[in-house]
Amino acid sequence: MVANLLARRGVAVTLVDATGWHTYQPSFLYLPFADRVPRSQGPLYSRRVSxxxxxxxxxxxxTVTGIDPVARRVEIAEGASLPYDWLVLATGTAYYPDEIPGYPEAAHHFYSQEAALRLREALASFRGGDVVVGVTTIPYKCPPAPLEFTLLLDAYLRRRGIRERTRIRFLSPLPRAFSIEPVSEMVAPMMERRGIEISTFFNTESVDAGARVVRSLEGEEVPYDLLVLLPPHGGVPAVRNSGLGDRSGWIPTDRHLMRVLGRERIYAVGDATDLPVSKSGVAAHFQAEAVVANILDEMAGREPSHAYTGRVLCFAETGLGRATLISFDYQHPPRPPVPNRVLHWGKLAFNVLYWYTVPQGRVPLRGVTKVGAGARPVEEEARVGH
Amino acid sequence: MNEQTVKADRIIDARGAYCPGPLMELIRAVREARVGEVLEVLSSDSGSKRDIPAWAEKAGHEVVGVFPEQGYDRIVVRKAK
Structure with a gap:
């Protein structure tokens, strides 16, 4: 979207992409429960970026292997390198399963095509027992996804007639099921009604594949027959190796202007940043507008004057054909409506419409405000979480 | 020496971070700390003074105290195991 919007304004843009494919990752959520795997010539749910x-x-x-902000060059695998006048880092997230001992041998997840397909097979042969679903590191991509997965899992097991033989436990490192309190207050009773147990303050320390238990820093041990744990997340190696990231590899970024802090002519967008908003496509979408407008400002010799408002918007599945809508920004906390069928169909429709609207920048919603020339918006306390 | 003046081995300045940032920062520091070390979290997030002591209690660490300061709270925890 950044590339398209800039190119339309006559800017010469080069986009470096690791695979040449753009994948609509939210669809991975449904793959473990799919009756059939969709046919595809390339990766699933993907189109060629071109x-x-x-x-x-x-x-x-x-693959970008390094960034040299002094020489203004991007290094690419096999020795190539590209010069830039302005750089936009949209490098996203990498997974680090080795950070949890035992994870690679024992845990499933649904955050990549391969993992989601493996989990689908494991579920197909599952006949009942203990299923444990857990969040490990925070932040992680698409915050509602683990809850959505758990509710969809409950519905899937009921459909197969094995729910009564299955215990579902949800592990959260936080004092509640979800980071945003109003959302947690809505979802927790829903989970309870469906017989899903929630273990809070569970920070996964290790997995013992032999004994089939997952252990927490807090000293608890939870047995499992099927383990679905989010892979530990962090910034990509290229960012980490270039010294542009924090300890987890997230890029310190001005949360309004989207400029990388302490660097000239570098912007960051989406999951790669350290912004206190969801790591989700919609946040990147709204941020992209600010990035584009601010680069155009700089090219014209002006100070960047467009501020991302912290806006996030997402449909969240609650199972049984219903969904809710989570919407907030830096100044307005979310108040999710009671899940309904319309929002579920809205989510399914968006999964298709995405391809015709988002990459092209054709969504009529805005998440950017104009600030006075060069002025920073007042830092207001965000109330989205706690 | 009273509780207010317990000297911290490490101060985690999480002011300006939102939940669960301060708690996650503390958990990371507890993983790295040695038993007996005192960790002090500075947080401007109003939920921290509730969540951090609750977490410490569950994890078996000692809550030395929660001290309100100008615009933020100082939450002091001793790693007990």
Missing amino acids: TLLDGRVKVVVG
């Missing part, structure tokens, strides 16, 4: 881009954007397929 088909989504303005013809003027140059595409380079390769």
Whole structure:
């Protein structure tokens, strides 16, 4: 979207992409429960990035291995490197399963095509027992996804007639099921009604594949027959190796202007940043508008003057054909409506409409405000969480 | 020496971070700390003074105290095991 919007304004843009495919990752949530795996010539739920881009954007397929902000160069695997005048880092998230001992051998997840397909097979042969679903590191991508997965799992097991033989436990490192309190207050009773047990303050320390238990820093031990744990998240190696990230590899970024803090002519967008908002496509979408407008400001010799408002919006599945809508920004906490069928169909419709609207920048919602030339918006206390 | 003046081995300045940031920062520090060390979290998030002591209690660490300061709270925890 950044590339398209800039190219349309006559800026020469090169997009470096590791695979050349753009994947709609939210669909992985449904894959473990799918009756059939969709047919696809390339990766699932994906299109070639070139088909989504303005013809003027140059595409380079390769993995970014380093960034040199002094020489203003991006290093690409196999020794190539590209110079830049302005750089936008949209490098996203990497998974670090080795950070939890025992994780790679024992745990399933649904945050990649391969993992979701493996989990689908494990579920197909599951006949009942203890299923444990857990969040490990915070932050992680698409915050409601683990809860959505758990509720969809409950519905799936009922459909198969094995729910009564299955105990579902949800592990949260926080004092509640979900970071945002109003959402947690809505979801927790729903989980209780469906017989899903919630263990709070459970910070996963290790998995013992032999004994089939997961252990927490707090000293608890939870047995499992099927374990679904989010992979530990962090910034990508290229960011970590270049010294642009914090300890977890997230890029310190101005939460309004989207400029990388302490760097010139570098912006960051989406999951790669350290912003206190959801790591989700919608946040990146609204941030992208600010990035584009601010780069155009700088090119014209002005101070960046467009501020991302912290806006996030997401449909969250609650199972049984219903969904809710979570919407907030830096100044307005979310008040999710009672789950209903319309929002579930809204989510399914968006999963298709995405391809025709988002990458092209054709969504009529805005998450950016104009600030006075060069002025920073007042730092207001965010109330989205606690 | 009273509780207010217990000297921290490490101060975690999480002011300006929102929940669960301060708690997660403390958990990370507890993982790295040695038994007996005192960790002090500075948090401007109003939920921290409730959540951090609750977590410490569950995890078996000692809550030395919660001290309100100008615009933030100082929450002091001793790693007990």
